[in-house]
Amino acid sequence: MVEQEVVRRIRVLAEAGWGHKRIAGEVGVARNTVRRYLRAGSAADKQVRPKARRLGEEEQQRAVELWNGAAEGNAVVVKALLEQEGVEASVRTVQRAVEERRRQVHVAQVATVRFETKPGQQMQVDFGEKKVRLGGQVVKVFLLVAVLSFSRRLFVRAFLNQRGDDWREGVAAAFVHFGGVPWEVLGDNARPLVDEHDRQAGTVRFHPAWVEFCKDWDVTPKACGPYRARTKGKTESGVKYVKRNALAGRDFESFGAMEAHLVKWMAEADARVHGTTHERPLDRFEREEKAALRPLPARSLPRRQQRLKRKVANDALVDVDTVRYSVPHRLVRESVEVQVGEAEVRIFHAGKLVATHARGKEPHGRVVDPAHWEGLWRARAVEPVEDGSKLAVHGRSLEDYAAVVEQDAKRGAA
Structure with a gap:
């Protein structure tokens, strides 16, 4: 609404010969407002805005x-x-x-209603990622975090990827760490775990390898609803806790040094007073949850089963998650399959085992069997010679070449 005094000034300035733009700048209103009031004359002492349209x-x-x-x-x-x-x-x-x-x-x-489970009922798992400085290099590290829903005991393991094998190895390691198996494992909708989640029908089709793993360990797989990460809020909080507390601002000499640090940090995390339960997770676990977990299998169960296809580079190495492994040099430019186990890496060509290595975990490291390079050309050491011939720099003397020429001559005469 424009006050009467402003309207009066607009008219006075207009009568004095001022233009619309100059009047607008003087009185502090829009140029169209000046035009409207001058056109309307004295009948428009006030600007009345139309009422907002309202629906019935x-x-x-x-x-x-x-x-x-x-x-x-x-x-x-x-x-x-x-x-x-x-x-x-x-x-x-x-x-x-x-x-x-x-x-x-x-x-x-x-809105979230906190859902508490019975002791031994559920373990929540999730992956997070963080860039960490290892040996002076910045490396992206993938962190599997598992949390027992009742006691809030926490487990974390670092990987260089988050394939299905990494999920299974990490979850199995969590079972071993806690000393028992819960009734169900709740994860998200990651592709290594879930093939399809029908939100409307409320049905989940899990990845076959994940289903077989859960059958082996006799646990029931569960998946939170799409875009409902709070369903597994305990492990979501756990991932943040690991990133911000265990690894934030820390540099490590190697991947192994980081693993050792995480082992020590897990013990400290279990001994802290939890903000929700107001108890130490370890105390709550020992008192009520430890006995509720089912025993671990008597025999070791398979955890990794995937074979990765790789092409052998010119240096007779194949790359798996930045770690390079050697194969016999005759396989350069050939396609091979790499099976990464918990402790060793096996490489196959045309279905035949051609190389076995201890599993490497140091990013950008090399694991080499010297036998794989036998027969390749190597520059021999240059020995000093007495003459000053320019051929000496190549490790040869004139006498060497003379002997070769003499042998060729004898063969020709024969």
């Missing part, structure tokens, strides 16, 4: 109905659909009409 009660209900249904929560689409029904309204008017419903939906999405 039935129209509001229809807007909410469309927002919940065909418009899929989009106010712009609601506006268009209302126009098709003969109802004119701005997007802002529609937003006001559905505002309460939008707020209810948002609250339902973010």
